[in-house]
Amino acid sequence: MRIHLVAYLARTGDGDGAEHGVARVPSGRGRPSWHECAAVVPGFLIGQYLGVAPESEEMPSERRTD
Numbered sequence: 001m002r003i004h005l006v007a008y009l010a011r012t013g014d015g016d017g018a019e020h021g022v023a024r025v026p027s028g029r030g031r032p033s034w035h036e037c038a039a040v041v042p043g044f045l046i047g048q049y050l051g052v053a054p055e056s057e058e059m060p061s062e063r064r065t066d
Helices: 034-040
Strands: 002-011 018-027 044-052
Touching: 018 034, 018 044, 034 044
Parallel strands: none
Antiparallel strands: 002 018, 002 044
16 A cells, blocks of 8 residues: 555535645555545545655664664
8 A cells, every 4th residue: 555645625624615735645556546535635626646655764664673
C-alpha cells in the first residue's frame, strides 16, 4: 500500500463554503479512487492527483534504539 498526494476541493461542515488542500490518501491502487479520497477528506468533491508521497528517509524497522 502506498500513500498518494491529492489536491482537493471539499465542502465545509456547514455546507455553505468550500476548502482546499492536499491530502495523504492510502491506496493499494496506482491512483486512489474517489471513495478512498472521500474516506480521508470529509466533504470531498473533486481532486487532482499529485503523485506518490515521498517515503521517509528512514524506514521504521531501520530506526536505531540506542
